Amino acid sequence: MKQVLRCILILSAVWGFSAKSELRIEVTKGVDNAVRVAVVPFEWHGRGKLHQEIAEIVNSDLRLSGRFHALPVEQMLSLPNRVDEIFFRDWRLLNIDYLVIGSLESTGQGIKLQFELINVFKQSVEASLTIVGGEHEIRDMSHYVSDVVFEKLTGIEGAFSTQIMYITATGPDNERLFRLNIADADGHRVNTIMESKEPLLSATWSPDGEKVAYVSFEKDSRPAIYIQELGTGRKQQITDFSGLNSAPAFSPDGEQLALVLSKDGNPEIYILDLQTRRLRRITHHYGIDTEPSWTADGKAIIFTSNRGGKPQIYQMRLEDFRIERLTFEGDYNAKASLLPDGSGLVMVHRRNGIFHISYLDLKYGRLTVLTETSLDESPSVAPNGSMLIYATQLRDKGILGAVSIDGGVKFNLPSSEGDVREPAWSPKKRRVFKPILEDPVPQRAEGSSKTGIN
Amino acid sequence: MGKTNIRGLFVVGLTAILLAGCASNEPDNGPGMDPGTQAPSGAAEPVEKPKPTPEPVKPMVDRGKIVVPLDELGASETLTGIFHFDFDQAIVKRAGHAELNKHAQVLSTNSRLRVRLEGHADERGTREYNLALGERRANAIRAYLVAQGVSRSQVEVISYGEEKPVNSGHSESSWAQNRRVEVVYR
Numbered sequence: 001m002k003q004v005l006r007c008i009l010i011l012s013a014v015w016g017f018s019a020k021s022e023l024r025i026e027v028t029k030g031v032d033n034a035v036r037v038a039v040v041p042f043e044w045h046g047r048g049k050l051h052q053e054i055a056e057i058v059n060s061d062l063r064l065s066g067r068f069h070a071l072p073v074e075q076m077l078s079l080p081n082r083v084d085e086i087f088f089r090d091w092r093l094l095n096i097d098y099l100v101i102g103s104l105e106s107t108g109q110g111i112k113l114q115f116e117l118i119n120v121f122k123q124s125v126e127a128s129l130t131i132v133g134g135e136h137e138i139r140d141m142s143h144y145v146s147d148v149v150f151e152k153l154t155g156i157e158g159a160f161s162t163q164i165m166y167i168t169a170t171g172p173d174n175e176r177l178f179r180l181n182i183a184d185a186d187g188h189r190v191n192t193i194m195e196s197k198e199p200l201l202s203a204t205w206s207p208d209g210e211k212v213a214y215v216s217f218e219k220d221s222r223p224a225i226y227i228q229e230l231g232t233g234r235k236q237q238i239t240d241f242s243g244l245n246s247a248p249a250f251s252p253d254g255e256q257l258a259l260v261l262s263k264d265g266n267p268e269i270y271i272l273d274l275q276t277r278r279l280r281r282i283t284h285h286y287g288i289d290t291e292p293s294w295t296a297d298g299k300a301i302i303f304t305s306n307r308g309g310k311p312q313i314y315q316m317r318l319e320d321f322r323i324e325r326l327t328f329e330g331d332y333n334a335k336a337s338l339l340p341d342g343s344g345l346v347m348v349h350r351r352n353g354i355f356h357i358s359y360l361d362l363k364y365g366r367l368t369v370l371t372e373t374s375l376d377e378s379p380s381v382a383p384n385g386s387m388l389i390y391a392t393q394l395r396d397k398g399i400l401g402a403v404s405i406d407g408g409v410k411f412n413l414p415s416s417e418g419d420v421r422e423p424a425w426s427p428k429k430r431r432v433f434k435p436i437l438e439d440p441v442p443q444r445a446e447g448s449s450k451t452g453i454n
Numbered sequence: 455m456g457k458t459n460i461r462g463l464f465v466v467g468l469t470a471i472l473l474a475g476c477a478s479n480e481p482d483n484g485p486g487m488d489p490g491t492q493a494p495s496g497a498a499e500p501v502e503k504p505k506p507t508p509e510p511v512k513p514m515v516d517r518g519k520i521v522v523p524l525d526e527l528g529a530s531e532t533l534t535g536i537f538h539f540d541f542d543q544a545i546v547k548r549a550g551h552a553e554l555n556k557h558a559q560v561l562s563t564n565s566r567l568r569v570r571l572e573g574h575a576d577e578r579g580t581r582e583y584n585l586a587l588g589e590r591r592a593n594a595i596r597a598y599l600v601a602q603g604v605s606r607s608q609v610e611v612i613s614y615g616e617e618k619p620v621n622s623g624h625s626e627s628s629w630a631q632n633r634r635v636e637v638v639y640r
Contacts, residue, residue, distance in 0.1 A: 199617035247582040267586040288586040335580040348580050
């Protein structure tokens, strides 16, 4: 066992690979009643570099969410930075529902960002927050502003501060180069954490967002599961069995790894305790059992099996190994994962011979096809449970697409080079800011009504 | 037709073994023979049956493919190393049986040969399921070979799922080419 599970520690310097081509977001479907927002360039108090990009990033975040219409700066009639500088008539004239204004200040150690979200119609301040971040954290601070605005206006937690991990394959068929990348949710700040000439797949996050597990064929062109720490780049080989070493999935507490091995002759699901290295087999069937994922409480495993003749989704309770079939519609349902609240699952579903991403409502058993693209695979749900990202094909190239669980918003994230595939939405935000409590009483705008939205 | 092929191959295989045996003895006689003197004797009587062949005639591995000698005159055949499958299926097609029989023959009569069966799937469906499917296909080919007398220890199975397509197109014909097992000799 020790020998089989022998760990190879490689201090890889891969974390430092130069930034690769970024993903570009193209909204293909937005909501019909998009909220009209104006993000006014923030005022800068201090010396040194002017951080003009904040408003641009917030603007772009909101626009790309498909739920907002963001007013371009050149169409603004005035550029207020404080509440008392706002001429509401200007904004009503432009049909703006909400206004984001703010200012930046150098504190010596970092940057203090203060911003307000204003309801133009009610002339009220919906949010007024101050955060402090480092000089290099301008993007993180911008995404924080976007998250706050998004949550205030939609009631859904923003996902602009999260990240997306994905795999790219570039080069000709016989000389492909595989890369594992992590980028901001808006496609910027791409970091390659691993690259190989052999296939690389099934990358998945640990629940704390500090590690990733993946399958790589780098050693003798054979599959093995690796876990890599993002902070240090340290990589550890976890499995080295004959046959498949596939589909790793961290348990919600991060202590166990569900995986697929065929060492006993057939693809079966196992659970590996990452501390004790104890391995236990949980499925026993001559069919294919694969693609395990966990329920939020860690008490059950959802998996794909063709034990009924065709691939369908099953759930196994770990307490007594009781198995229940979850999907009955269609002859190909695979790679399911649950929404954070467990109310439904997303999966790959074949309809009329075409592979789409579908949502299955587990309470009512209703299946909804979410995508119109074909060859769709690898759905991954955002931590806020409202969007999912997946891999598809566009003009003979592998690209990422995203769709809201209600189907109302759709966008693509094409890359300038190669095939992009297997997106995995990070479980955590890249950087969390704690707002500073300054003036507990938010300033009230001229005129004013007390009620907030939501 | 399959039967005669098998028998024919059996003869070829036997010949190969016999010839291989001869070849291994050759170094003993080799130094004593002078090619210079032998040539004229051959020229004097063209119809004479050939002397022991100078080249060892046994299956040869060439870039993963196996080249099987057909006769002692040097004719040979490179065996097809690719077997195709239907969508979401791991059943060895009848069309491939004859060729697989040849592989089985070569492997069972040359126990030092090793093959790697590389299973593949088309791009449709999920990657992990396709890895499992690729393995099933390679296992099916292995089971066929083992049933024909090949030792399991000669055969290694690996699946690449949909990660290594031979045709990167997205049409039915590209997919058909990609659903395959490649027999790679090492």
